[in-house]
Amino acid sequence: MTHDNxxxxxxxxxxxxxxxxxxxxxxxxxxxxxxxxxxxxxxxIFSRWVGVSPKKYQQYLTLGHAxxxxxxxxxxxxxxxxxxxxxxxxxxDLFVGWEAMTPGEFAKGGAGLDVAYGYGETPFGDGMVCxxxxxxxxxxxxxxxxxEAAMTDMHARWPDARYREDGTRGGGLLGEIFxxxxxxxxxxxxxxxxxxxVWEALMxxxxxxxxxxxxxxxRIGNPKAVRAVGTAVxxxxxxxxxxxxxxxxKSGALGGYHWGLPVKRAMLAYESARLDAGIGYxxx
Numbered sequence: 001m002t003h004d005n006x007x008x009x010x011x012x013x014x015x016x017x018x019x020x021x022x023x024x025x026x027x028x029x030x031x032x033x034x035x036x037x038x039x040x041x042x043x044x045i046f047s048r049w050v051g052v053s054p055k056k057y058q059q060y061l062t063l064g065h066a067x068x069x070x071x072x073x074x075x076x077x078x079x080x081x082x083x084x085x086x087x088x089x090x091x092x093d094l095f096v097g098w099e100a101m102t103p104g105e106f107a108k109g110g111a112g113l114d115v116a117y118g119y120g121e122t123p124f125g126d127g128m129v130c131x132x133x134x135x136x137x138x139x140x141x142x143x144x145x146x147x148e149a150a151m152t153d154m155h156a157r158w159p160d161a162r163y164r165e166d167g168t169r170g171g172g173l174l175g176e177i178f179x180x181x182x183x184x185x186x187x188x189x190x191x192x193x194x195x196x197x198v199w200e201a202l203m204x205x206x207x208x209x210x211x212x213x214x215x216x217x218x219r220i221g222n223p224k225a226v227r228a229v230g231t232a233v234x235x236x237x238x239x240x241x242x243x244x245x246x247x248x249x250k251s252g253a254l255g256g257y258h259w260g261l262p263v264k265r266a267m268l269a270y271e272s273a274r275l276d277a278g279i280g281y282x283x284x
Contacts, residue, residue, distance in 0.1 A: 011050065012122065016266075028042065049123075051277035111161070112161075115131070115158060116165070119167065122174055123266075126141070128142055128154070129170050137190055144263060199236055199238075199242045201219045202236070205246040208276075233247050
């Protein structure tokens with residue numbers, strides 16, 4: 001997908017506005033006016049960007065959508081793995097490579113590690129990406145919690161690392177992550193062995209589908225560890241690329257989300273819309 005920065009920023013704002021006003025179901029005219037666009041121009045670029053009309057997208061944001069996903073697109077992880085995660089929007093192992101830090105490196109709290117970071121726009125508002133020479137180690141969404149809180153959160157994961165800001169590279173990485181034509185990214189996990197097992201299981205969930213915390217617990221061979229799985233999901237440092245937003249409670253409730261439930265709801269709606277429209281998305 002190609003786009004200019006103005007369309008990119010406007011569609012991020014449109015998604016935020018539709019999510020924040022979903023209860024009132026604003027019409028096309030109201031949304032377009034909020035963005036300073038004509039109704040026809042807004043509908044055209046929104047449909048090109050998201051893959052469905054604004055009205056259809058609103059339907060994906062309703063409270064019942066998560067339950068529908070759980071009923072109709074409940075991904076059994078073993079099946080997903082056996083199928084090779086095939087289909088539109090898959091997380092292909094050629095697109096996302098990864099490696100975990102050793103237990104010794106994890107125990108050192110990032111001592112000797114150089115972490116660069118930067119901010120930029122994403123389809124879900126302002127985002128923050130962190131990386132080392134090995135690859136991306138953090139991806140946060142700051143629209144709900146703010147940049148300072150996101151930086152504090154990331155710093156707590158590697159308290160003894162050296163940090164430097166690189167806004168140019170950070171913006172470029174975020175653009176690559178959310179591009180349909182990206183050549184791929186590499187991840188560098190930092191977590192305890194149990195957490196890494198959970199994050200690996202998350203990457204088996206195809207885009208536009210969901211699973212439950214209990215399914216993940218079963219998949220990693222510890223079916224009674226549902227609460228611990230939930231904690232590990234919440235501690236995922238690389239949101240979106242490790243898709244913790246696709247984990248729901250058995251009831252269909254969204255559960256928690258580290259970067260704010262409105263962001264999680266928008267992600268699920270975005271992926272469902274693109275899947276139904278037949279649009280592949282390489283980064284998920």
